[in-house]
Amino acid sequence: MIRLNNVVASYRTGRGSINAVDGVTIEIPDGCILGVAGESGCGKSTLMKVLYGDILSPMTLASGSIEYGFVDRRGAPVTSHTVQQEWFRRVSYVPQSSMNSLNPVIRISQQFIDFPGNDPDKRRVLEQVRAYIGKLGLPAEALDAYPHQLSGGMRQRMMIAMATFFQPELILADEPTTALDVVVQKEILMLLMELQEEMGNTIVLVSHDMGVHYQVTHRMLIMYAAKAVEYGDSDSVFEAPLHPYTRMLISSLPTIGDDRARDGIPGRPPSLWGELRGCRFADRCPFATDRCRVEEPVLVEHRPGHFAACHYAGAEMPSGGVQWQ
Amino acid sequence: MGVMRYVAKRLGLYLAVLFIGLTITFLLPRLMPINPVDGYIGQIQSRANGSISAEAIAELRVNLEQLYGLEGDLFTQYLAYLKRVVLNFDFGPSFTYYPQPVSAMILNALPWTLGLLLMSTFIAWVMGNMVGLVAGYFHRKKAASVLEFVGILLYPIPYYILAVTVLLLLAYVFPIFPLSATFPVGQMTPEKFGMIIYNSLLPGITLVLAGFGWNILSMKALAVATTEEPYVTYARLKGASNWMRMTRYVFRNALLPQVTALALSLGMVFNGALLTEMIFSYPGIGLVMRTAATGGDYNVLYGAITLSIIAVATAGLVIDLIYPLLDPRIRHR
Ligand SMILES: Nc1ncnc2c1ncn2[C@@H]1O[C@H](COP(=O)(O)OP(=O)(O)OP(=O)(O)O)[C@@H](O)[C@H]1O
Ligand SMILES: [Mg+2]
Numbered sequence: 001m002i003r004l005n006n007v008v009a010s011y012r013t014g015r016g017s018i019n020a021v022d023g024v025t026i027e028i029p030d031g032c033i034l035g036v037a038g039e040s041g042c043g044k045s046t047l048m049k050v051l052y053g054d055i056l057s058p059m060t061l062a063s064g065s066i067e068y069g070f071v072d073r074r075g076a077p078v079t080s081h082t083v084q085q086e087w088f089r090r091v092s093y094v095p096q097s098s099m100n101s102l103n104p105v106i107r108i109s110q111q112f113i114d115f116p117g118n119d120p121d122k123r124r125v126l127e128q129v130r131a132y133i134g135k136l137g138l139p140a141e142a143l144d145a146y147p148h149q150l151s152g153g154m155r156q157r158m159m160i161a162m163a164t165f166f167q168p169e170l171i172l173a174d175e176p177t178t179a180l181d182v183v184v185q186k187e188i189l190m191l192l193m194e195l196q197e198e199m200g201n202t203i204v205l206v207s208h209d210m211g212v213h214y215q216v217t218h219r220m221l222i223m224y225a226a227k228a229v230e231y232g233d234s235d236s237v238f239e240a241p242l243h244p245y246t247r248m249l250i251s252s253l254p255t256i257g258d259d260r261a262r263d264g265i266p267g268r269p270p271s272l273w274g275e276l277r278g279c280r281f282a283d284r285c286p287f288a289t290d291r292c293r294v295e296e297p298v299l300v301e302h303r304p305g306h307f308a309a310c311h312y313a314g315a316e317m318p319s320g321g322v323q324w325q
Numbered sequence: 326m327g328v329m330r331y332v333a334k335r336l337g338l339y340l341a342v343l344f345i346g347l348t349i350t351f352l353l354p355r356l357m358p359i360n361p362v363d364g365y366i367g368q369i370q371s372r373a374n375g376s377i378s379a380e381a382i383a384e385l386r387v388n389l390e391q392l393y394g395l396e397g398d399l400f401t402q403y404l405a406y407l408k409r410v411v412l413n414f415d416f417g418p419s420f421t422y423y424p425q426p427v428s429a430m431i432l433n434a435l436p437w438t439l440g441l442l443l444m445s446t447f448i449a450w451v452m453g454n455m456v457g458l459v460a461g462y463f464h465r466k467k468a469a470s471v472l473e474f475v476g477i478l479l480y481p482i483p484y485y486i487l488a489v490t491v492l493l494l495l496a497y498v499f500p501i502f503p504l505s506a507t508f509p510v511g512q513m514t515p516e517k518f519g520m521i522i523y524n525s526l527l528p529g530i531t532l533v534l535a536g537f538g539w540n541i542l543s544m545k546a547l548a549v550a551t552t553e554e555p556y557v558t559y560a561r562l563k564g565a566s567n568w569m570r571m572t573r574y575v576f577r578n579a580l581l582p583q584v585t586a587l588a589l590s591l592g593m594v595f596n597g598a599l600l601t602e603m604i605f606s607y608p609g610i611g612l613v614m615r616t617a618a619t620g621g622d623y624n625v626l627y628g629a630i631t632l633s634i635i636a637v638a639t640a641g642l643v644i645d646l647i648y649p650l651l652d653p654r655i656r657h658r
Binding site (some may be wrong): 104 | 554555556558559560562563564565566569573574577578581651652653654657
């Protein structure tokens, strides 16, 4: 179990600092695929950086902590301060674009073994790598190639091979398929799912595509303006969302036999720079009341394992697609 | 594309460039309104107060035209020129040092210039790249800006000011090196060799300093841009050490444009030779060229120009042949 305790991550810039992740508290069970969704700028990537322990200026972990639920070589529990020692062995990451994430002038085999503390016997490691990428449907020669010689799909497979080679407990993937065409996208996601099922590790997957989340994830975290607004089992979240924002995200999913035009959600999220009062979604919420504009809702468990931060989460709301004026 | 085909193509291009260069050096002086033979005869006439007979002048004219390769029509001249230059590297005799052949003068001076300039250009490149790489890779660190400052300080100083300053400093204020060096010629002995190296240090230092600044700034800029590349970030997130990222990721990629710059500056060594050799009275091509230019010694000038063309074209060939070894994207196209 990975525990995030009131995680606040902020960026310090010339004109002050903003909290891009603002007090997120969730528990991620072991061996699940967690999907993270929300509009651009809501803090998904920042949350991923914090989870990975890549906390670099101008970003800081302003408060809160993360417990990874496993211990390091000396037996001490791994925290945000020590997780860097576990990179790729216990916690790994799949980059967004495989094209730019591989060094164009050295062979992929070289890039596969430049992890620190690797077995000094490079030949033996490479043999293992060769066998492993074969399992992922990559030809053995792909290892001797330079990045530009592989197709986009093969490169992204290679990135997944790198991220899973050491069988890490946690794999982070921030939009791992956005740069790929739809067919390849499917293949890559299927591969990730298969590997996860086999190794039983935890994957956190960021995607803009609610359809992907629906097909792939076990649990869902919905973020809005740096806050976690809904968190629960994917089945429950997709069947019966509690937060109006989640409903809107889901209703933007196309359904078969329905060809009404689908608009985005009207309005824009509030600026993180300004003063934030009450519910951050209130300005765009069709059900907002005066209470919403003043009192900030907290993330509360409304059903077993299903949390939402909305004053009216339990209340009856128009079911089906939400209608907008 | 096969390696042999690539090399053959580049070699073909190289020969074509040389050929065009030679043709232009042949044509240009012949398009000029002044005729060196007339000029030379006029000089001799005025020296002899017009006392030379018409037959003697006609004979002189024939001899001179032969020396300059001006006999026959343009095409015959061209063929004869190509034959002389390509087959025998023969540019005729020098006029100032008649009858010394130009090729001998050039070949005597060539090792001096090449030794000094290739060496100092290369040293400046290696040192500048190392300093620039560290300055660029650690550009967020205060200490690294000190390294860049060296480049900012050195780069804008005009070469002659730099050279004269170093000369005054290291030969006059602190007389470590001789103010006016002598470079022994003739049979090489170990003592003579040591003396040459010692006396070449001063011009060498000025050349290294002059090239150092540019290389620092250029490599620093390239390294800064490369550290922002996603593959360097990815390497960091894999936990690859600073050393690994700086050398295998940043340096290997930032190196590519720098190799081109090195080859180009090696191709231009004869241009750099002129000032250095004049300031330090260093017996290389630059000095030969200056003497030829002031004395109107056309054959020597053509020889030197041809040499420059060969140098620039060869530098281009070297880039083309080395680049695929460094950049697989060109190798496997
Ligand atoms: N380096 C930075 N300096 C200052 N502010 C930043 C920086 N990186 C991100 N932010 C701000 O933090 C907020 C969250 O950014 P983040 O990248 O986490 O969003 P995201 O949810 O991943 O968006 P997207 O879907 O577009 O990837 C944004 O408001 C953004 O402007
Ligand atoms: Mg993002």
